[in-house]
Amino acid sequence: MRPIAWVVAGLVVAAGSRTAGAAGPSPPVPKNLCEKPGVCGRIDGVVRAAGSRTAMADVAVIAVPASSRRLPARADPASDRPAWIREVRTANDGSLTLVTPPGLVRLVIVAPGFDRFEAVIEVPRGGSAATQLFPRPLESNPYRTVVKTASEPTRAPSVAGRTLSREEIATLPGTQGDPLRALQNLPGVARTPGGLGLLVLRGANPNQSLVFVGEHPVPRAFHVLSLASVVPADVIDRIDFTPGNFDSRYGNATGGVVVIETRRGRRDGVHGFAKVDLTATGAMLEGPLGKRGGSFIVGGQRGYIDGVLLAAQKLLGEQDFLLPRYYDYQAMIEHPLRGGGTITARVIGSGDRLRLRRDGELAFDFRSDFHRADVVLRKRAGLWRLMVSPAFRYEIGRREVPAQMAVQHRRDYVSSLRAEAARELSQRFMLVFGADLQVDAFSARTLLQADSGVPGETMAQDATGTETWLGAYTTAHLRLGPLLLTPGVRAAGFVVGKATAFAIDPRLNGRLEVGERWSFRFGVGLYSQPRVSRYAADGRLVPGGARLGSDNLIVPTFFSNFEPLIVFQPLEDTLRVARALQASATAQHDFLAGYTAELTGFWREQNNGTPAQVLGQVLPGSRTRNYGLELLLRKPLTRRLYGWVAYTLMRSQLFTEARGPLPATRFTADFDQRHNLALIASYKLPRGWQVGGRFRLVSGTPYTPILGAVQYEGSFQAISGSYNSARFPPFHQLDLRVDKRWTLRRASVNAYLDVQNVYNRTNVEAYIYNYDFSSAAGGIGLPIFPSIGLRVDF
Known part of the structure; x- marks a missing residue:
């Protein structure tokens, strides 16, 4: 014995x-x-x-x-x-x-x-x-994997890499357990007004950053109005979040990248969950597949806040609400191959619909859906590690305004491919070679009221085209004692119609370990993205100028980015490449008590690639400059406590060049957010209780003020001030969350109450002027909003 x-x-x-x-x-x-x-x-x-x-x-x-x-x-x-x-x-x-x-x-x-x-x-x-x-865990924790920014061996170290556990994401106050909304509380990520689902990374326009699921990008990260991410946290293995200085593996972006890697299903039996709250319901099932080590995951969620608002509309009478609805689904299979290696097959999809009804009639209807299938094959061939991944994505966008007899829609058929090979030549040196390709064949159509004035007569416009980008990259991993260097270069070509453009982007990232508790990370490099002017029908609720109607409503420019355009034929001779120089450095210290402190400085200078003329109109060249500091003081998840203090000090400026009669100018850029502070803490109490809070204090976003108006032919026309010369009031808000978990033998039950804006702060997100622009009222953002939910894991 x-x-x-x-x-x-x-x-x-x-x-x-x-x-x-x-x-x-x-x-x-x-x-x-x-x-x-x-x-x-x-x-x-x-x-x-x-x-x-x-x-x-x-x-x-x-x-x-x-x-x-x-x-x-x-x-x-x-x-x-x-x-x-x-x-x-x-x-x-x-x-x-x-x-x-x-x-x-x-x-x-x-x-x-x-x-x-x-x-x-x-x-x-x-x-x-x-x-x-069935022994009972001391800490009831159903979140089995880690969502983090740690790089794989074939990927360069992230200059601002940070780790969030799935339990931190699931219990973070004010996010309803959503992974990408949790990222919005980290340094370098701007707070978006109205809770919009946008990732504004270090002052870059949301369209200048990309979100990948696996090896391929997705058209958007959030459902409309940021109700949820298009990929739920429960199918995620990790998130590589890089607000700047990402490695040469990724291109076609001058801001940052977010890479979502889905996890493999569990093999120790069939498991899953079901959840329901005031806005959505969802479920997932996973388990073993075959006898050789395969697994599967299937899941989905459905948002029904439109039904809740319709019920409220009937109770309140004449109130008109925007009615959002969404869904998403995921199905993944992973299976080992004979002779080593794995094959992973994924099908993901997402859809949104946004309606507005007035007097019982449909006034506006917007739909956007995408469906994607991809396969990833990983295998070792001697000393080489190989990866090949093809994918196909189908997108459709549609906008209808019945009163104007306007119907606009676009379909995209996107084929993409990524291939990569990595080899360790020694313990200190490794090389990575790769290439990626994306071909977007689109067709678009618009039906509008004919100019003849005959009721019911419409005119149609049709357009088709192809947009292509191809990249080839290589990265070296060189370890010199405590120093890890990852130099790389990416060559990219862009084709839109008959126009072509090229770019070569060298990049360098590094990490230096100084003792057991100090580390330094740094990065510098060039980043490119195509830019083209188009004939386009604007499918957004808020046009690009961020004003509605007769200039009586002013909102931040953020709002003009939360819905896509219904895009038509690109204009000739307008393809240009926007290029950004990024540099950043991070110092990190790990304290004995488990706390960590990070300080990051960053600089981003971008030539916006503006064409000289569009349809005969002279356009001045422009560039954008973003720079600032990021501070993160953090207590990682321990037995009972986690939390952090995140602060970003940033400046974002827009410079236009002198061209013809137009002088050179300097403005505050649209996404300038000078101060952004987030305080987060969560603590586990006995008997399965957990409480947490989040407090945010953020500078107001810039806007162009209205100084007055002149009367002209019985109406009033606004007189605008200098571009982005005013700011909305500062934003602050407190969110609280309470969780209660019951651990049973074969399942666990979690009930939660998540209250946003606890003290009902009136945060101004827009200004609404009267008919002659002599006075304005502040349009408020989210009032106090409690969300009650229940989740069962088995």
Whole structure:
């Protein structure tokens, strides 16, 4: 018998005995206790964590005789001096087989991170007893994987890489457990007004950043109005979040990139969850596939806030609400290949619809959907690691305004391919080669009221075209003691119709470890993105000028980016390449108490690639400059507490060149947000309770003010001030969240209350002027908003 079994059994007996001081040591185990056939019985069991049903491997299970089924052991006098003791350790799948004398047997499990577990079962003579044992975790935590920015070996180190656990994302106040909304609380990410689902990274326009799911980009990261991400947190393995200085693997962006990697399904049985709250419901199922190690995940969610608002509209009478509705789905299969390697197949999709009804009639209807299928093949060939991934995406956008007899829609058929090879030439040197291709074949149509004035007569415009970009890249990983350097270069070509453009972007990232607690990261490089002027029909609720109607409503430019354009034929001779020079450096210190501190400085100078003329109109060249500091003080997730203080100090400016009669000018850029402070903390209480809060204080976004008006032919025309010369008032808001979790044997139940804007702060997100622009009222953002939800994991 192993000595540890005697130690554990002694502790079990000592803790459970009322007369331990007089009991003395336990007698030795008789060697011939179960040698005769048919005398003893057998226990066949499986040990799984309560709630998640995760198999517990290499856990010691102690068996002693029991005089009754009463629990706990301290109430059982027979445990004072057990006649025998058995011990076994579980296999990788949590299974165990234990031979014991017949009768009542007490099983005891004392495992790190779990409550002491006991169970009494009856073992038949010469037979077997099957059982499943469910120790309860000390901290109920169903979030099994980590969402982080840690790079794979073939990827360059991120200058501002940061890690968020899935539990932090799931319980972050004010985000409803959404992964990309959680990222909006990190340094370098601007707060978007009205809760819009936009990623403004270090002052870059949202359209200058990309979001990848796996090896290929998706057209958008959020559902309309930022109700949720298009990929839920439960299917995510990690998020590579890089607000700037990303490596040469990615192109066609001059801002930042977010790479979402989906995870493989669990193999220890069929698992899943179902959830419901005031805005949406969702479910997921995962489990093993085949006998060779494959797995699957299927899931989806459906938002129905339009139904909630319709009910409110009926109660409130004449109120008109924007009615958003959305859905998304995911299906993933991963399977090992003969001879090594894996193949992963994914199908993801997302759809949004936004309607406005007035007087019972449809006034506006906007729809946007995409569906994507991709395959990833990974395999080793000698010293090479190879990856090939083709994908196909179908997109459709549609906008209808019945009163104007206007219908606009566009379809895109996007084929893409990525291939990559990496080889370690030595322990200190590795090379990565890769290429990516995307071909977007689109068709568009618009139906409008004909100029003839005949009621019901329409005119149609049709357009087709192809947009292509091709990139080839290489990155070297060179380790020189504590210094890791990753120089790289990317060559890209862009084709729109018959026009072509090219760019070569060298980049360098690095990391230096100084001792055990200090590290420095740095990066510098060029980044390119095509820019083309187009004939276009604006499908957005808010036009690009960020004004509605007769200039009576002013909103931040953010609002003009939350919906796509219904785009038509690109104009000739307008393809240009916008190029940005990015530089950043980060110093990080890890404190003994587990806290970390990061300070990052960044600079981004972009030539916006403006064509000299569009349709005969002279356009001045322009460039954008963003620079600032980011501070992050953080307590990573521990047994009970996590939180951080994130502060960004940033300046964003727009410069236009002198051209013809137009002088050179300098303005505050649209996405300038001077100060952005976020304070976040969450604490676990006993009995499954958890409370957290988030406080944000942000500078107001810039806008172009109206200084007055002149009367002309019975109406008033506004007189505007200098571009972006005014700001909306500062924003501040407190959000609170309370979670309560019940851990059952085979499932866990979580109920939560997430309250945004607890003290009902009136944050101005727009200005609404009266008819003659003599006075204005502030259009407020989200009032106090409680969300109640329930989730069951099994």
